[in-house]
Amino acid sequence: MTDDPAGGEVDKDALSRLRRENNRLRREIAALRVQAANEAGRRDARERALETALDDITGSTLWRWAVIVRDLGVYRVLSALRGRAGGEALEPGARRAGQYQAYVAATALTPDKRRALAARARELEHRPLISVVMPVHNTAPELLASAVASVFNQVYEHWELCIADDASDRPETLRALEGIDDPRVRLRRLDRRHDIAGATNEAIGLVGGEYIAFLDHDDRLAPDALLEAALEINHSGADFIYTDEDYLDASGARVNPHFKPGFSPDLLLSHNYITHLVVASRDLVERAGPLRPELSGAQDYDFVLRATEIAARVRRIPKVLYHWRMSDTSTAGRAESKPRAAERGVEALRAALERRGRSGTVTVDPEVPHFYHVRYALEDEPLISIIIPFRDRSDLLHCVIGDVLETSTWGNFEIVGISNDSVEPETFEAMRDLSALDARVRFAEYNAPFSYSAIVNHGAGRCAGEHLVLLNNDIRIMSADWLQALLEHSQREEVGAVGGKLYYPDGRIQHAGIVVGIDEYAGHSHKGFPSGHQGYFNRLRVVQNVSAVTGAFMMVEKRLFETVGGFDEDRFAVACNDVDFCLRLRERGLWNVFTPHAEAWHIESASRGYEDSPEKKQRYARERQCFVERHRAVLESGDPFYNPNLTSTAEDFSLRELEAQR
Numbered sequence: 001m002t003d004d005p006a007g008g009e010v011d012k013d014a015l016s017r018l019r020r021e022n023n024r025l026r027r028e029i030a031a032l033r034v035q036a037a038n039e040a041g042r043r044d045a046r047e048r049a050l051e052t053a054l055d056d057i058t059g060s061t062l063w064r065w066a067v068i069v070r071d072l073g074v075y076r077v078l079s080a081l082r083g084r085a086g087g088e089a090l091e092p093g094a095r096r097a098g099q100y101q102a103y104v105a106a107t108a109l110t111p112d113k114r115r116a117l118a119a120r121a122r123e124l125e126h127r128p129l130i131s132v133v134m135p136v137h138n139t140a141p142e143l144l145a146s147a148v149a150s151v152f153n154q155v156y157e158h159w160e161l162c163i164a165d166d167a168s169d170r171p172e173t174l175r176a177l178e179g180i181d182d183p184r185v186r187l188r189r190l191d192r193r194h195d196i197a198g199a200t201n202e203a204i205g206l207v208g209g210e211y212i213a214f215l216d217h218d219d220r221l222a223p224d225a226l227l228e229a230a231l232e233i234n235h236s237g238a239d240f241i242y243t244d245e246d247y248l249d250a251s252g253a254r255v256n257p258h259f260k261p262g263f264s265p266d267l268l269l270s271h272n273y274i275t276h277l278v279v280a281s282r283d284l285v286e287r288a289g290p291l292r293p294e295l296s297g298a299q300d301y302d303f304v305l306r307a308t309e310i311a312a313r314v315r316r317i318p319k320v321l322y323h324w325r326m327s328d329t330s331t332a333g334r335a336e337s338k339p340r341a342a343e344r345g346v347e348a349l350r351a352a353l354e355r356r357g358r359s360g361t362v363t364v365d366p367e368v369p370h371f372y373h374v375r376y377a378l379e380d381e382p383l384i385s386i387i388i389p390f391r392d393r394s395d396l397l398h399c400v401i402g403d404v405l406e407t408s409t410w411g412n413f414e415i416v417g418i419s420n421d422s423v424e425p426e427t428f429e430a431m432r433d434l435s436a437l438d439a440r441v442r443f444a445e446y447n448a449p450f451s452y453s454a455i456v457n458h459g460a461g462r463c464a465g466e467h468l469v470l471l472n473n474d475i476r477i478m479s480a481d482w483l484q485a486l487l488e489h490s491q492r493e494e495v496g497a498v499g500g501k502l503y504y505p506d507g508r509i510q511h512a513g514i515v516v517g518i519d520e521y522a523g524h525s526h527k528g529f530p531s532g533h534q535g536y537f538n539r540l541r542v543v544q545n546v547s548a549v550t551g552a553f554m555m556v557e558k559r560l561f562e563t564v565g566g567f568d569e570d571r572f573a574v575a576c577n578d579v580d581f582c583l584r585l586r587e588r589g590l591w592n593v594f595t596p597h598a599e600a601w602h603i604e605s606a607s608r609g610y611e612d613s614p615e616k617k618q619r620y621a622r623e624r625q626c627f628v629e630r631h632r633a634v635l636e637s638g639d640p641f642y643n644p645n646l647t648s649t650a651e652d653f654s655l656r657e658l659e660a661q662r
Contacts, residue, residue, distance in 0.1 A: 097255065099655040100246075103645070104254050106658040107320070109155075109223050117155045121227050126234050127158045130226050130279065131209030135199035136217045137166040141176035143218040143325065148180060150220040150323075156227035159213075161185045164203035167193045197291040197299035204285065213279045214300070218325045220248065221277065225321035229279040238315035239281040240307055242274045244645070245322040254323060258537055259643035259655075261544075263314040266489075266593055269349060269374045270542035272301040274308075277322035284311055295348055297341030302348035309355065318644050342369045349374055360488075371538050373597070376488040384413040384483055385465030385558070389455040390473040391420045394430035396603075401434050401441060403477035410483035413469075417443040418459040420450060453567035453577045456551070460561055467491075468561055470578075472552040474603035478503075485598035486555035489543075496585030497556045499549025500598030501540070507531040510602050511553070512539070513546030513594035514579055516631070516639040517648050521624055522548065522579045525594075527651040536653035546594045547586065547639050551578030553600055560585065575620050576627040583631055 109117075121127070132151050136144065151161050165177055167190050177187060186206045194202060204212065211233065215221060229241050246257040260273055267273055278300075280288075288307040291299040308314055342364050349362045349372055359377035364370075386404060390397055401415055415438075417431065422445075431443045446458045460468055467490050469483070479485060482500060489498045502511035509529040516522045525546070526535050534541055551567075564584045567577045582592050628635060638644050647654045 100255065100257050103257070103655055103658055114155060114223065117224055117227055121156050121230070124230060124234055126230075127156075128211050128230060128233060129209035130156070130159045130211045130213055130229065131162050131207035131282075132159055132213045132215050132221075132226075133162045133164075133200060133203035133207065134215045134217055135164050135166055135196055135203055136168060136173070136177065137193075137196075137199065138168045138170040138173050139176075139217045141172045144173065144176045146220055147215060147217055148185075150223075151215070152182070153223050154221065154226045155224050156230050158230070159184065159226055160207070160209060162203045162206035163187045164194075164199045164206070165189045166195070166199035167191060195293055195296045197293040197296045200299070201290045204290070207282060209282065211279055211281055212285050213277065216276075216324075218327065219276065220323040220325070222319075222321040222323065224319075225277055226279075228317050228319060228321055229277075232315055232317055236313055236315055238313040239284045240311040240314045241277075241279040241317060242314075243277045243317040243321040244319055244643070245276045245324055246320050248323050248325040250326070254320075257320055257645075259318065259320075259645045260316060261642060262316045262640035263308070264545040264641055265308070266591065267539075267542065267544035268305065268308065269352070269372070270544060271371045271538065272298075272304060272345070273537065274304050275300070276324055278304065280307055280311075295344045298344035298348050301345055302351070305348060305352045306355075309352070345370060345372060365538075365541060368534065368538050368541065371542055374543070375597075376492070378484060378488060379491055381412050382466035382487075382491075383464060384410065384467045384469060384487065384555075385460075385463030386413055386415045386469040386471050387456060387459035387463065388415060388417045388471050388473050389420060389452065389459065390417060390422070390427075391450070392422045392424045392427045393473060394424065394426040396473045397427070397430050397434070400471065400473050400475050400477075403475075404471075405438055405441075407477045407480050408483055409480045410487070413440060413483065414463070414465060415441045416459050416463055417441070418455050419443060419445045419447075420455050421447050451569055451573035452551070453569040453573055456577075457566040457569060460558065460566060463558065466558055468556055468558050470551045470554045470556075472602065475502075475553060476601040476603075478599040478601060479597065482598040482600065483555075485595050489593045489595060490555045490557055494589075494591055496560060496588070496590030496592045497549050497554050497582050498593045498595065499546075499555075500553050500600060501594075501596040502550070502553055502600055502602040503531055505601055505603060509533070509540065510604060511550045512596070513544070513641075514548035514550065514582070515642050515651070516547045516579065516583070516634055517642065518651060519649060520635070521576070521627065523651040524550070525651060526653070529652075539653075541596055543593065543595045543597070544641070545591050546641050547592065547634070548579040548582035549592060549594060551581070552602055552604075553598070554578065556585075560590070564588070571626040571630070572623050573619075574616075575623040580627060580630065583634065 134147065139147075148161065151159065161182075161184060163177070163180075163185065165173075165187065168174055168177070180187070188202055188206055190199065190202060200214070211229065213221075213226065213229065225243070228243070232238050232241050242260070244257065244259050246254045249255050258273075258275075261267065264273070284307055287310060288303060291303050293299070295302045346362045346364060353360050353362070353374070361375045361377075363373050363375075365373065388397075388400060397417065401417070404413070404415060417434075419427065419431070422428070434441050435443060444459070444462050446455050448454065456470060467487060469486070479500075486498045486500060489495050499511065499513065501509070504510045508531065509524075509526045511524050511527070512535065513525040514522050515525050526533070526540055529535065529540065564581065567581050572580050585592060634640075645656055645658075647656050
């Protein structure tokens with residue numbers, strides 16, 4: 001208790017409760033105002049879009065002809081036929097299927113192309129013998145013949161085929177094996193079952209080549225698969241190579257291509273995205289050790305994890321060089337076909353963490369088998385400094401700080417709000433109230449022409465934490481453990497910046513990592529996708545490496561922030577600064593990480609608006625040009641965590657338009 005000016009006593013606890021309740025009500029009112037403004041804005045935008053669309057329709061020649069047809073009494077017939085056929089646009093999957101059939105046609109290996117590739121093969125300085133290993137067990141003879149024929153059909157002729165028959169007892173399979181008569185084929189018959197891991201090891205025991213390629217007994221290699229591997233070996237000396245792949249449906253048609261990113265160690269810990277085709281040096285295979293029979297079903301995942309840990313040069317060939325057959329006994333066709341495979345994948349990941357000296361837990365995605373969540377144990381309880389730049393908009397300030405204080409389950413943080421030229425009395429009142437509400441909240445001012453980079457750097461210089469979080473004032477926190485989800489990666493010495501998953505207020509994806517090269521600059525992965533969408537090969541649900549993450553919701557170790565000089569105030573005052581910052585971290589050999597396990601809503605540009613005035617457009621053009629000049633190398637070579645077969649004009653992972661050439 002203490003004296004008040006009126007001569008009575010004031011209950012400090014009661015006063016504190018009243019202040020907290022007052023601020024809670026302020027936040028609720030502010031949140032309602034923001035929600036109402038967003039809904040009104042979306043409603044107005046939708047109304048304008050509909051009006052424009054209506055004007056376009058009614059003003060078109062087609063519409064005028066439709067009116068004439070309708071007046072003749074035929075319109076209703078056409079409408080009925082249209083309704084019967086279905087008037088909705090194709091689903092994304094259907095569009096992708098159509099795109100891919102065009103890709104298959106455009107990349108077909110014609111006789112002329114094959115002759116040209118054969119000439120390249122003859123000109124290679126180094127032509128390593130590549131041993132194709134293939135375990136077999138009771139394979140349907142037509143599928144076995146198809147797999148073997150795909151090896152015999154290779155443009156590159158320096159190969160051998162090493163087959164281990166895993167005690168097949170199907171007469172048709174045995175006859176098919178007996179019918180293979182070629183000196184380049186080595187066959188070992190096993191008198192008892194070894195399962196796929198043991199049989200593969202037996203096949204590896206037959207190899208005489210410098211490199212080993214892995215082929216399943218019912219799959220197919222593209223005709224130029226081994227040549228492309230040999231070309232990469234000559235070019236980079238890679239000791240571990242993987243390629244893009246697609247699937248063969250029941251009719252033998254090529255479907256569902258997987259255009260993979262370059263080597264992404266965090267994605268590999270979330271899923272065996274590498275799968276096929278793998279070509280590895282014999283030396284690397286021997287050093288990695290044999291496939292582990294106790295992990296049968298996930299033996300290839302375990303091998304890839306072990307091999308890439310010690311490989312000198314991991315390289316991806318962004319071409320579809322392997323065709324994985326979908327069947328009831330393959331995870332390509334039915335994920336549940338190997339019920340223990342997911343469990344053994346967990347064991348493989350736990351072993352990987354142990355080898356790497358990391359503590360953590362591994363769980364299976366409950367909705368998508370064979371995808372995993374590796375969660376690292378937090379090594380310490382460091383102070384996290386949360387920098388929130390703002391200009392006025394006390395409603396947003398109450399919301400974002402209230403969310404952090406009330407939602408976060410991590411307690412060791414400080415909030416440093418940086419006011420940039422705020423003028424509204426309500427803003428300064430909010431700053432006083434929020435500072436009084438919690439000792440972890442404080443404010444500073446940066447009163448100069450708007451420069452996001454300068455504001456962030458100014459804030460970082462006033463932070464005491466070991467890790468910095470850049471948080472826009474128009475963010476609303478969704479995940480209670482968002483700080484832990486970011487910190488588990490930021491604490492890793494090999495990691496640079498870490499970003500989370502952001503949604504627009506209507507639930508669509510706003511940010512899931514940044515792809516460099518979209519629209520000759522950068523774009524947000526999966527932008528605009530529905531909130532429940534899994535993304536391209538489940539990429540919206542898993543931790544992965546990316547080139548950059550947004551500065552609206554980013555964590556980075558303060559030491560690294562200072563080492564690279566923070567955000568570039570001179571070149572990127574407003575635009576391109578977060579992407580530039582992340583790429584400079586990448587230049588130091590650090591991995592940037594996207595995690596879907598730290599989630600928030602993002603109103604986007606609520607305080608400053610969009611780049612829509614002539615002055616803003618000119619400044620954006622200057623900064624974008626600076627970005628292009630500084631990062632020309634990555635723009636020309638392509639984002640290493642994307643794929644050159646995917647579009648560079650949209651953010652939806654659709655296929656790039658291709659010419660008819662391979």
